[in-house]
Amino acid sequence: MNKFLSSVGFVFGVIMTCLLLIVLAIVYFAFSIWVIKVGARWAGYGEIAGGYVILTAGIITAAILIGSSIRKF
Numbered sequence: 067m068n069k070f071l072s073s074v075g076f077v078f079g080v081i082m083t084c085l086l087l088i089v090l091a092i093v094y095f096a097f098s099i100w101v102i103k104v105g106a107r108w109a110g111y112g113e114i115a116g117g118y119v120i121l122t123a124g125i126i127t128a129a130i131l132i133g134s135s136i137r138k139f
Contacts, residue, residue, distance in 0.1 A: 091131060098123035 102122050106114050 087131075091127060094130065095123055095127045098126050102126075 099119055102119050103114075106112075106119075
């Protein structure tokens with residue numbers, strides 16, 4: 067019974083960690099979109115196409131998530 071509870075606790079922890087990572091990725095993605103739009107406006111590009119903003123924010127978010135997952139402590 068103790069091994070079963072230990073396994074259930076481990077699975078619960080993995081699920082909660084995954085959900086937290088997904089929520090943080092969405093928040094960071096939204097923040098990246100805002101930073102890219104503001105930076106483009108400050109650089110004098112005015113309004114840029116939404117597809118380029120989404121693509122750039124997606125690349126930045128993916129690079130940050132991959133970089134943080136392979137980081138050694």
